[in-house]
Amino acid sequence: MPDTLLSVFDVRTAFHTAEGTAVAVDGVSLSLARGETLAVVGESGCGKTVLGLSILGLVQPPGRVDAGRVLFDGTDLRTLSPDAMRRVRGNRISMIFQEPMTSLNPVLRVGEQIAEAIRLHRGKSRREALAEAGRMLSLVGISDPERRLASFPHELSGGMRQRVMIAMALCLSPDLLIADEPTTALDVTIQKQILALMLDLTAAKGTAILLITHNLGVVAETCDNAAIMYSGQVAEYGDVPSLFASPLHPYTAGLIRSLPRPGDKTRLAAIPGTVPSLTRLPRGCRFHPRCPRAFARCHSEAPPTFRMDAGRLVRCWLHTEAALETLP
Amino acid sequence: MSGLLEVRNLSRRYAVRGGVLGTARRTVTAVDGVDLSVARGETVGLVGESGCGKSTLARCVAGLERPSAGRVLYDGREMDDPQVRDNLPRLIQMVFQDPFSSLNPRRSVGFSVAEGLWAMGMGDRAARRERVMELLDQVGLLPEYADRYPHQFSGGQRQRVAIARALATNPSLVICDEPVSALDVSVQAQVINLLGDLKARLGLAYLFISHDLAVVGHISDRTAVMYLGRIMELAATDTIMGSPAHPYTQALLAAAPLPDPARRRSARTPLAGDAPSLFSPPPGCVFHPRCPEAMPECAVSSPQLLETSPGHFVRCLKETP
Numbered sequence: 254m255p256d257t258l259l260s261v262f263d264v265r266t267a268f269h270t271a272e273g274t275a276v277a278v279d280g281v282s283l284s285l286a287r288g289e290t291l292a293v294v295g296e297s298g299c300g301k302t303v304l305g306l307s308i309l310g311l312v313q314p315p316g317r318v319d320a321g322r323v324l325f326d327g328t329d330l331r332t333l334s335p336d337a338m339r340r341v342r343g344n345r346i347s348m349i350f351q352e353p354m355t356s357l358n359p360v361l362r363v364g365e366q367i368a369e370a371i372r373l374h375r376g377k378s379r380r381e382a383l384a385e386a387g388r389m390l391s392l393v394g395i396s397d398p399e400r401r402l403a404s405f406p407h408e409l410s411g412g413m414r415q416r417v418m419i420a421m422a423l424c425l426s427p428d429l430l431i432a433d434e435p436t437t438a439l440d441v442t443i444q445k446q447i448l449a450l451m452l453d454l455t456a457a458k459g460t461a462i463l464l465i466t467h468n469l470g471v472v473a474e475t476c477d478n479a480a481i482m483y484s485g486q487v488a489e490y491g492d493v494p495s496l497f498a499s500p501l502h503p504y505t506a507g508l509i510r511s512l513p514r515p516g517d518k519t520r521l522a523a524i525p526g527t528v529p530s531l532t533r534l535p536r537g538c539r540f541h542p543r544c545p546r547a548f549a550r551c552h553s554e555a556p557p558t559f560r561m562d563a564g565r566l567v568r569c570w571l572h573t574e575a576a577l578e579t580l581p
Numbered sequence: 582m583s584g585l586l587e588v589r590n591l592s593r594r595y596a597v598r599g600g601v602l603g604t605a606r607r608t609v610t611a612v613d614g615v616d617l618s619v620a621r622g623e624t625v626g627l628v629g630e631s632g633c634g635k636s637t638l639a640r641c642v643a644g645l646e647r648p649s650a651g652r653v654l655y656d657g658r659e660m661d662d663p664q665v666r667d668n669l670p671r672l673i674q675m676v677f678q679d680p681f682s683s684l685n686p687r688r689s690v691g692f693s694v695a696e697g698l699w700a701m702g703m704g705d706r707a708a709r710r711e712r713v714m715e716l717l718d719q720v721g722l723l724p725e726y727a728d729r730y731p732h733q734f735s736g737g738q739r740q741r742v743a744i745a746r747a748l749a750t751n752p753s754l755v756i757c758d759e760p761v762s763a764l765d766v767s768v769q770a771q772v773i774n775l776l777g778d779l780k781a782r783l784g785l786a787y788l789f790i791s792h793d794l795a796v797v798g799h800i801s802d803r804t805a806v807m808y809l810g811r812i813m814e815l816a817a818t819d820t821i822m823g824s825p826a827h828p829y830t831q832a833l834l835a836a837a838p839l840p841d842p843a844r845r846r847s848a849r850t851p852l853a854g855d856a857p858s859l860f861s862p863p864p865g866c867v868f869h870p871r872c873p874e875a876m877p878e879c880a881v882s883s884p885q886l887l888e889t890s891p892g893h894f895v896r897c898l899k900e901t902p
Contacts, residue, residue: 296765296766296767296768410855413855440631440792440856441630441792441794441833441836441837441838442630442832442833442836442852443630443855444838445835445836445838446852446853467765468838469766469840470837470838470839470840471838472840473838473839473840473841474838475838493842494842497840497841497842498842498843507767508766508767509840511766511767511769511770512770512840513770513773513795513796513798513799513800514795514798514840515794515795515799516798516818516822516823517799518799521770521773521799523767523768523770523771523773523774524767524770524771525771527735527737527738528735528765543767
C-alpha cells in the first residue's frame with residue numbers, strides 16, 4: 254500500500270430524530286494516499302456530504318458518528334479532544350464548500366479572513382499574515398490582490414469568492430483538502446478555471462484531495478480513484494479509468510449510461526425509480542428495486558463488499574464468483 | 582414546418598436605482614436585439630451561462646414580461662392581438678427549474694394541474710377531474726396521486742406534475758427553463774426522456790433553456806448560444822456540437838467536463854476571467870475581453886449575427902466578410 258494519509262474504517266453516522274433513526278453513512282471504509290485525488294460520488298441523500306463532515310468531526314446533532322475509526326496520519330481523529338481536532342482542521346485538513354458566500358463572513362474584509370487562519374495556526378503577526386494573504390490571492394489568480402484584500406465578499410463574483418476559499422483552504426499547506434461540490438454553483442467556464450487551479454496548487458504541494466461531487470464529468474476529468482455511494486454505502490470503488498470503462502456495479506453502469514452527451518441523440522438509459530428514503534430502506538440490496546440485473550438473492554440478502562482485481566471493490570451479488578475476497 | 586413563434590429584434594432593459602441615495606439611475610440591457618424562431622413541433626435550445634439573458638428572453642416570450650423593444654409573433658399574430666392575448670395559456674406554457682416553488686404546497690397536485698383548465702373555463706368539474714387523471718398517466722404518475730400534496734413527491738415526480746400542469750391546456754409551445762437542473766443524474770434522464778416522448782406524441786414545440794450543453798445537445802433540433810444578452814451563434818444542434826464557429830461556443834464545449842477519462846482535456850487552457858457586468862458591457866464585441874482569438878478591431882467594432890452558411894448564424898468578426 255502506498256503512503257496512506259487517511260483511512261476511514263466502517264464509519265457509521267446516524268441522525269436520531271423523532272421520526273426514527275436515519276443512518277446517513279452506514280459502514281463506509283475508504284483510504285486515501287498522500288497526494289491522491291479521490292472522488293466520493295453520488296446523488297442527493299447518498300451520504301457523501303455527511304461522510305465528509307464525519308471525517309472532519311463536524312456532524313451536528315441530531316446527527317452523530319456512532320461507530321468507526323478515522324485514521325489520519327496514524328491518529329484516530331475520533332479520539333481527539335475538540336481543541337486538538339480544531340488544530341487539525343485548518344492546519345492539516347482544510348475544506349471548501351459549495352456556496353462560498355455561506356462560508357465567508359460577510360462583514361469581514363477578505364484579507365482579514367485569510368490572515369486570521371494564518372495568525373491563529375502559525376502565530377504570525379497581523380502584518381505578516383496580511384502579506385501572506387496577499388501572496389495567496391495572487392497565487393489563486395486574483396488580479397490586483399492588494400486591493401482585493403480590502404474587499405468584502407459581496408463585492409466579488411462567485412468564481413472569485415471560490416478562489417478566496419481556495420486561498421484560505423491552502424494557505425496553511427494542509428495534507429488533505431476536503432472539497433464538497435466546490436464548483437457546483439459556478440458556470441462551466443468558471444468551473445474549469447477553479448478545478449484547474451485546485452489541481453495545480455495541490456499537485457505543487459502534494460496535497461491530497463477528497464472531492465465530493467455528483468458530477469461524473471468532473472470525476473472523469475480530475476480524479477485518480479472514485480467511490481460511488483448509494484444510500485449511505487459505498488457501492489463501488491476503483492481507479493477512475495477502469496470505473497468508467499468497465500463499471501462493476503449496475504448502479505455505476507446506470508449512472509454513466511444515463512448521462513446525455515453532446516451530439517448524441519439516442520434515448521437516454523435512465524435508471525427507473527428514485528433513491529429510497531433512509532428511514533424506509535428496501536430489504537436485501539438497497540439498489541435492487543431499481544436494478545435491471547436483480548435476482549432472487551438481491552431481494553432478501555444485503556450483499557457484502559467483494560474485493561476484485563486491481564484493488565477494485567464492489568457491493569453486489571453479481572460478483573460472488575469473480576471475487577478475490579469477501580470483506581468483513 | 583411552419584413558424585409558430587417569431588422573436589424579432591427583441592430587447593429587454595431594466596432601470597436600476599443605484600448610488601448612495603438610490604437616485605442614480607442606470608440601465609441594464611438583459612436581452613439585446615434577439616431574433617429567434619421556433620417552428621411547430623421543433624425544439625430550440627437556448628444555452629448560456631448565468632446572466633446571459635436566457636431566462637429573461639423566455640419570460641418575454643411567455644408574456645410574463647413586456648419587451649422594451651422588438652416583437653414577439655405567435656402564429657404570425659402580435660402578442661397584443663386579442664386572439665393571442667386572451668388565449669395565451671392555451672398556446673404557451675412554462676416549466677420552471679424548481680417544481681417545489683412553482684407548485685402550491687397547500688393544494689393537492691390534482692388542483693394545481695386542473696387550475697389552468699378552470700381559469701380558462703375549460704370543461705366542468707367531472708371533465709376536469711378526468712383530464713387530470715389522463716395527464717398524470719401521460720407523465721408517468723399514478724392517477725390516484727391527484728389527491729396528494731407536493732411534499733409527498735420526490736423532486737423528479739414534482740417535475741412530472743409541473744409538466745402535467747403545463748400540458749393541461751394543450752399548448753403548442755412549452756418553454757422549459759432549466760427543467761432538469763435541480764434533479765439527480767438518474768432522474769434527470771427520466772425527465773428528458775419524458776419530454777422527448779411527449780413531444781413525439783403530442784407534436785409539441787419546446788424552447789428549451791439550460792446552462793448544460795450536454796442536455797441541450799441531446800434534446801434540441803437547433804441551438805442558440807447566448808452571451809451577455811446576445812445570440813452569438815445559432816445553428817442545427819449537430820453543427821453547434823460538431824463544428825462550432827464562434828470562439829465562445831468552442832470554449833463552452835471545451836469547458837463542459839466529459840464523463841470519459843480517456844478523453845481528459847485538462848491540458849486545454851480554460852477561458853480566462855469572468856463574464857463582464859451587464860452594467861458596463863465592453864465596447865466592440867461583448868466577448869472580446871475573454872476571447873482567445875480576439876483581434877484589435879474586436880475591441881471597437883461590434884459584429885452582427887450573420888448567416889455564414891444556410892441556417893448557421895454567427896456573431897463574430899472573424900466570420901464577417
